[in-house]
Amino acid sequence: xxxxxxxxxxxxxxxxxxxxxxxxxxxxxxxxxxxxxxxxxxxxxxxxxxxxxxxxxxxxxxxxxxxxxxxxxxxxxxxxxxxxxxxxxxxxxxxxxxxxxxxxxxxxxxxxxxxxxxxxxxxxxxxxxxxxxxxxxxxxxxxxxxxxxxxxxxxxxxxxxxxxxxxxxxxxxxxxxxxxxxxxxxxxxxxxxxxxxxxxxxxxxxxxxxxxxxxxxxxxxxxxxxxxxxxxxxxxxxxxxxxxx
Numbered sequence: 001x002x003x004x005x006x007x008x009x010x011x012x013x014x015x016x017x018x019x020x021x022x023x024x025x026x027x028x029x030x031x032x033x034x035x036x037x038x039x040x041x042x043x044x045x046x047x048x049x050x051x052x053x054x055x056x057x058x059x060x061x062x063x064x065x066x067x068x069x070x071x072x073x074x075x076x077x078x079x080x081x082x083x084x085x086x087x088x089x090x091x092x093x094x095x096x097x098x099x100x101x102x103x104x105x106x107x108x109x110x111x112x113x114x115x116x117x118x119x120x121x122x123x124x125x126x127x128x129x130x131x132x133x134x135x136x137x138x139x140x141x142x143x144x145x146x147x148x149x150x151x152x153x154x155x156x157x158x159x160x161x162x163x164x165x166x167x168x169x170x171x172x173x174x175x176x177x178x179x180x181x182x183x184x185x186x187x188x189x190x191x192x193x194x195x196x197x198x199x200x201x202x203x204x205x206x207x208x209x210x211x212x213x214x215x216x217x218x219x220x221x222x223x224x225x226x227x228x229x230x231x232x233x234x235x236x237x238x239x240x241x242x243x244x245x
Contacts, residue, residue: 002184005173008173008182008187011187015188015191018192018193020048023192027131030057030059033111033144035064035083035090036205039205041169041238043201043205043238044198050095056100057101058091059104060087062108063083063108065108067216068223070219070221071222072218079210082210087101090207093204104125113148129157132161135154137151137169139169142171169238169240169241191239195237208225212230
């Protein structure tokens with residue numbers, strides 16, 4: 001079965017709207033391929049869960065050290081440390097304590113989706129997500145290889161989380177060409193209302209200054225989230241596809 005990107009996005013626009021309390025009841029675990037994905041895709045839901053007193057674990061798969069490969073001022077080790085600090089600040093702005101933010105430190109752009117390293121990562125995700133009833137990871141159709149691999153790791157982890165459900169949040173899939181064909185079933189899921197938490201979400205995204213500003217100024221080819229992309233995450237509802245199968 002196939003669908004076009006345009007069909008998938010149209011289906012997402014029609015997803016039923018639910019309140020955070022009707023989506024997450026015991027706890028939330030967010031699997032983010034890189035620091036910033038958690039804030040972009042799930043920042044509102046994270047803040048809503050924390051405001052309700054629910055536990056939230058944020059699991060960041062890669063350190064994101066590959067975003068500015070030509071920078072001398074922020075060579076990979078320094079950039080990875082900067083992005084770790086940004087992630088801790090961003091999640092703190094969403095109400096998540098530092099001890100609930102976990103870094104798997106897999107290689108940026110080379111996150112494995114199978115093999116021994118992937119198996120260990122999946123087991124670690126399962127450990128960190130224990131007790132959650134919702135596990136959220138990037139959409140399987142996100143074009144970035146690390147996003148696809150993170151989805152694979154989360155799906156592997158679900159074997160050890162029978163009481164949880166896996167949901168997918170789109171990041172780069174929102175920017176795919178409309179005519180591109182996607183394998184798999186039609187998109188189904190929910191929109192989670194996060195309007196009261198948009199300010200916290202914006203603050204969290206802004207904490208990732210290495211990705212949203214010219215903080216890393218000596219790599220003109222380095223990555224930066226464009227205003228048009230950031231605008232995609234200004235909606236008062238966040239999209240979750242699934243439960244994944």
